[in-house]
């Protein structure tokens with residue numbers, strides 16, 4: 189990350205201490221000279237005092253300006269980074285079982301990412317100051333006294349050396365702490381989601397124990413990070429105090445005439461000595477600041493790394509970010525049944541030896557209703573997911589109404605599909621909001637019609653004002669499937685309906701009702717249903733049987 193203007197402004201503000209110290213030293217020298225000549229009076233220091241004040245104002249202005257700039261830039265940078273990571277996560281294929289745990293991702297994006305701001309606003313400017321200010325001060329001191337410059341020069345490298353040694357461990361400890369924190373968030377979120385199961389199986393105690401262990405471990409890691417941070421500040425304070433003290437001792441004894449050497453063969457004046465004395469603490473100041481924000485560096489870099497890992501390329505669904513992907517059906521009000529053609533399809537899940545499909549082919553005419561059947565694990569759900577472009581295929585082609593499914597066309601083609609999943613995710617909120625899903629173009633009228641089509645109005649009106657709970661609490665299994673049907677019904681441009689086991693786990697009566705609603709919805713559209721249900725399959729125009737994937741010999 190390059191230096192920002194804000195950091196430069198802050199470094200310039202700090203460098204103004206040099207002329208300020210010169211003004212002070214000059215004023216004291218003049219006062220001493222005037223006292224020697226018995227010609228005291230405030231006028232002789234008015235000039236340097238006014239300049240000192242002016243420089244002070246300029247310094248404050250530069251500092252404030254720089255800080256504001258750095259802060260704004262950091263916030264904008266972080267927002268951009270979060271956007272990129274969120275976009276990468278959103279593009280992740282739902283079929284990727286190694287995708288980051290939701291709790292971990294949420295913790296990294298929301299909480300840990302905040303550590304990037306102090307890193308950019310405090311650590312980066314402090315680092316620039318460390319690189320510039322000590323050199324400037326050395327350049328100002330050495331022409332006056334090589335001895336004082338030598339003391340500073342000898343004390344200075346010890347500080348970064350020790351800090352680097354300590355910082356090394358700090359970063360490792362900080363990274364470990366972040367991993368621990370993310371892991372704990374992921375565990376907590378997972379168990380909170382499954383609280384009912386945990387309680388039903390009497391595993392509350394064991395879960396609480398694991399959570400307690402995780403919290404203890406996090407506490408220890410946090411203390412380790414703090415211990416290292418304190419150690420680095422202690423090292424620095426010690427060396428900077430020693431450095432300043434040695435300069436003060438040298439200048440004091442030199443002015444008293446006890447230490448004659450060190451000023452290039454001459455004797456320092458009071459003003460020169462004072463100038464050196466004023467600059468000595470300022471020489472160590474940036475190093476002390478850097479140490480104070482050293483922990484920000486470890487936390488910031490660890491957070492950046494965690495965000496980068498989240499944004500890393502993973503198996504993604506087919507989509508061209510930013511492109512709408514033109515579709516002939518886009519914007520059409522009435523469903524236009526689409527044709528589907530699959531040729532030589534090959535697909536294997538990453539890391540699995542046997543492909544789910546070797547060279548699969550299927551043709552579906554517009555408006556045709558097809559039941560895809562076969563044993564459990566033969567790839568029915570996978571086939572629907574591939575048609576929807578939720579994962580890239582390894583070979584073969586899928587064409588929807590003659591348009592080959594690819595990253596460029598997937599977004600547009602998905603606009604003319606509706607997905608009725610096996611386990612529809614129900615968001616906490618009203619039934620209406622769960623049907624509309626915030627999709628532009630799905631207004632109250634469409635939602636009402638969709639609820640009617642899916643026979644869900646009664647549920648929607650049952651508890652006006654109180655919404656559904658997280659994960660669908662408040663809906664029966666059959667109602668959850670009907671909610672998925674309503675979501676599809678609210679999307680009139682969908683010419684291809686993909687339904688994954690819509691009647692699984694339902695009693696005969698509910699399965700019959702869901703089938704009726706599905707067939708009503710599929711009128712004039714192409715329908716592909718993955719199912720084990722022979723009754724549902726018998727009501728569809730065609731049945732396609734998939735073979736079980738062959739284990740490699």
Ligand SMILES: Nc1ncnc2c1ncn2[C@@H]1O[C@H](COP(=O)(O)OP(=O)(O)OP(=O)(O)O)[C@@H](O)[C@H]1O
Nearest residue numbers: 283284285537544563564565566567568569570571
């Ligand atoms: N996300 C995934 N990552 C890796 N392998 C997977 C994934 N999802 C499914 N599989 C495997 O791919 C094969 C096909 O799974 P799929 O879910 O498509 O079967 P299915 O026919 O729909 O089964 P069911 O009728 O039980 O729902 C199975 O062997 C399954 O274990």
